[in-house]
Structures are given as C-alpha cells and as structure tokens.
Amino acid sequence: MRISDLPKPVTASKADWLAGTNWLGFTPVDGSASARAKCQSTINRQFGNGYVIEYITESFSAPNPGFENDPQMLEERKNHAELAGRFIAVHRLLNSPRPLHEIIGGEEFSCLQDQWAKPGKRHRWSVAFPITESYLVKGRPKAKEILGEESYGRLYGHPSATLRPLSNDDRAPIAQLELEKLPAPNAWIGIEDDFEKAERSEIDPRTRKLIDHDLPAFAIEGMTAERWGKVRLRASWLADTFIRQRHKAGTLNCDDCEFDPARRSDLQGIGPRSLLDLHHKAPLEEGVRGTTTADFALLCPTCHRITHARLRLNVAGSA
Ligand SMILES: [Zn+2]
Numbered sequence: 001m002r003i004s005d006l007p008k009p010v011t012a013s014k015a016d017w018l019a020g021t022n023w024l025g026f027t028p029v030d031g032s033a034s035a036r037a038k039c040q041s042t043i044n045r046q047f048g049n050g051y052v053i054e055y056i057t058e059s060f061s062a063p064n065p066g067f068e069n070d071p072q073m074l075e076e077r078k079n080h081a082e083l084a085g086r087f088i089a090v091h092r093l094l095n096s097p098r099p100l101h102e103i104i105g106g107e108e109f110s111c112l113q114d115q116w117a118k119p120g121k122r123h124r125w126s127v128a129f130p131i132t133e134s135y136l137v138k139g140r141p142k143a144k145e146i147l148g149e150e151s152y153g154r155l156y157g158h159p160s161a162t163l164r165p166l167s168n169d170d171r172a173p174i175a176q177l178e179l180e181k182l183p184a185p186n187a188w189i190g191i192e193d194d195f196e197k198a199e200r201s202e203i204d205p206r207t208r209k210l211i212d213h214d215l216p217a218f219a220i221e222g223m224t225a226e227r228w229g230k231v232r233l234r235a236s237w238l239a240d241t242f243i244r245q246r247h248k249a250g251t252l253n254c255d256d257c258e259f260d261p262a263r264r265s266d267l268q269g270i271g272p273r274s275l276l277d278l279h280h281k282a283p284l285e286e287g288v289r290g291t292t293t294a295d296f297a298l299l300c301p302t303c304h305r306i307t308h309a310r311l312r313l314n315v316a317g318s319a
Pocket residue numbers: 254255256257258259299300301302303304
C-alpha cells in the first residue's frame with residue numbers, strides 16, 4: 001500500500017534522532033502539570049485526526065556525561081547513521097492522558113532521564129503519545145530528495161519541540177511512498193481506554209449476541225482470558241456506536257445487496273434494525289490493533305449467512 005491509501009491524511013511530521021517504535025515523546029517547557037497539558041494539546045491539535053510521518057534528523061544528540069561509552073547508546077548512534085535524513089515510518093498516535101512513565105514504566109523512564117535529560121529537568125519526552133498503528137516507509141528515502149530543497153529546509157531546517165505540520169504541497173510528494181505494516185504493541189492502550197468507556201455505557205444485548213457470535217470464544221494466543229473479555233466488550237460497544245451512526249445517517253440497509261427495510265410497504269410496526277444483522281469484518285484483528293467502527297458491516301440475514309458460509313469455506317480451503 002501507499003501513503004495515499006491510508007484512511008486519513010498525513011497531517012504532520014516528527015523529527016527524531018532516535019526511532020520511536022512504541023510511542024513518540026515530546027518535552028514540555030517545564031515539569032509542571034500545566035506545561036504537560038499545554039504540550040499535549042498542542043501536539044494533538046497538530047496531528048488532529050491524521051497520521052504522523054517520522055523523519056530522522058541529520059545529527060545525533062550527545063548523551064549526558066558518563067554515558068559516552070554506554071553500549072546501548074553506541075548501538076543507537078550506529079543505527080542513527082544509517083537512517084539520518086530519511087523518512088522511516090508513518091504512525092497513528094493516541095491522544096492518551098498517560099504520561100511516559102506510565103507507558104514504559106518508572107525504571108525505564110528514570111534511565112532515559114539519567115541519560116538524556118538536562119540537569120534538574122527530568123521531564124524529557126514526558127508527554128508521550130502511544131503508537132497504535134504503524135507502517136514502515138519502504139526503502140527509507142531521503143526526505144530532501146522527496147520534498148525538494150525548499151520544503152525540506154522549511155520543515156526541518158530549525159529545531160522544534162513540537163510536530164511540523166504539513167501543507168497540501170508537502171503532502172503531494174509523499175503520497176506515493178510505499179508502506180509496510182508493522183506491529184503496534186501499544187494498540188492495547190487505546191483499547192483499554194475505550195474499554196473503560198464501554199463499561200460505563202449501555203450496550204444493546206442483541207449487539208452483544210451478534211458480536212459474540214462473530215468473535216472467537218476463547219482468547220487468542222498470547223492474550224489472557226481477562227484481556228480477551230475486555231476486547232469482546234469493547235467490540236460490542238464499538239458495534240453499538242456503529243449502528244447508532246448508521247441510524248443517524250439514515251442508512252439502515254444491507255451493505256451487500258442493499259436490501260432496505262424502509263422501502264418495503266408491508267413492515268408496519270417492524271423496526272428496520274430487527275431485519276438487519278451486525279457483522280464483524282475482522283474478528284481476528286481484535287485486540288491486535290485498534291479496530292474502529294469501519295470494521296463492522298450491516299447485513300441482511302441472507303447475506304450474513306452467505307458471508308459466514310464463505311468464511312468457513314475459506315478456512316477449510318486453507319487448512
Ligand atoms: Zn443483503
């Protein structure tokens with residue numbers, strides 16, 4: 001796939017000297033809660049509802065005294081040399097209120113500060129956005145060659161503690177870059193945040209039944225039964241949201257054959273919703289990535305049966 005195939009535009013770029021794999025961090029002006037909140041809202045406004053393209057800076061920062069020969073730092077410096085000046089990845093970020101020490105743990109946070117924070121300012125990268133969807137930019141092209149000298153200088157020619165918002169002109173040349181999906185272990189953080197909302201809301205029991213039918217009954221490999229229970233409840237809550245959106249949009253019809261209960265004149269007293277099934281299109285992706293309302297479909301009972309019969313045939317065919 002290419003950048004232009006993503007469901008949302010790439011709205012901003014992050015310049016980093018270390019590649020972020022699980023989170024992207026930003027340093028607020030000081031360690032106070034208000035500085036953190038301000039930094040978080042600025043970054044969130046910059047990426048909005050879009051993706052962020054990660055660029056690796058030409059230079060590599062010097063670590064604090066005592067870390068000059070740290071083996072991990074030396075390894076990172078070596079990796080940096082290969083990536084300098086290149087576009088390396090595209091990420092979707094979650095605007096989560098969790099500070100970095102909660103995402104990576106207190107011990108790792110402490111190590112990072114020892115190594116990279118300025119003396120007395122132990123809040124480096126403390127505003128962190130978990131990466132919930134991630135793609136490698138194939139071939140890791142040089143940003144200057146893709147953007148041209150002028151845009152490149154404008155975007156990356158100065159230091160900045162925030163993101164670099166992209167204009168339509170900046171977006172055009174990157175649209176054709178090829179992507180390859182990467183795992184995003186922090187997708188779980190977004191799922192957990194949603195789970196709390198799901199627990200507080202009322203979910204239509206019919207929705208739950210249909211979703212439970214589509215999702216495997218037992219936890220997939222590497223996931224505890226407790227976590228799987230949360231994933232299932234969140235999926236039902238998302239599905240309910242999906243139906244409400246369709247209701248509001250006036251599109252309660254079958255997504256396959258376009259059967260529309262509202263067009264039949266003999267259904268007085270029968271709700272259109274009761275004639276349509278809810279179907280989960282990517283049940284095996286649940287808990288692995290941050291699924292959205294786009295992962296559901298409304299189907300008439302016949303199309304729903306056909307869909308499941310096909311799925312069974314495919315599973316049997318591939319075994
Ligand atoms: Zn149908």
